[in-house]
Amino acid sequence: KAGVTQTPRYLIKTRGQQVTLSCSPISGHRSVSWYQQTPGQGLQFLFEYFSETQRNKGNFPGRFSGRQFSNSRSEMNVSTLELGDSALYLCASSSGTGGYSQYFGAGTRLSVL
């Protein structure tokens, strides 16, 4: 099976712009979770989508949003980018929601200038 695919791998944006990141889960996995990783805060949970519905959400401002399509692919959007949004954004898929192992993609490294 192919693993979790995230695109793009690298992205450079300027403050105030918006960005969309994409994640294709492992075939058959219906749950997709997103995480932000920074040197200061570590790995932080953003949100989880399961069967096109947001199931859980971390403590992030409304500028961070996402969606999931019927084929389980997911996108994450960040609007009005701030310098502090520079991070590695990781997507993970699992076969179910709650209590399952998660399988991560290689991540999208976002730099906000």
Add this chain to the structure above:
Amino acid sequence: SQQGEEDPQALSIQEGENATMNCSYKTSINNLQWYRQNSGRGLVHLILIRSNEREKHSGRLRVTLDTSKKSSSLLITASRAADTASYFCATDVSNQAGTALIFGKGTTLSVSS
């Protein structure tokens, strides 16, 4: 806020030695998972131990869980240079709302030949 705290933050050993990392957490969990991350890339799932299990093995990995002390340990036996990476524990506090994995800040393991 971080749920899990890994100890030590950094560990340097020689090839062939054993490496032990510890994780403490604060709240009740469904399971605890260990992940490995190589130099800013995606996370690799290593092992999942459920709250009713005390010990689990996978190849050279041995994980223990003590729910009364809210702690877990990861032992890597006969370390290799390829084991050099950051190791994270993640506590699964998923509920009916969905998946929620809370990561610690990790232990950076350096194995020299």
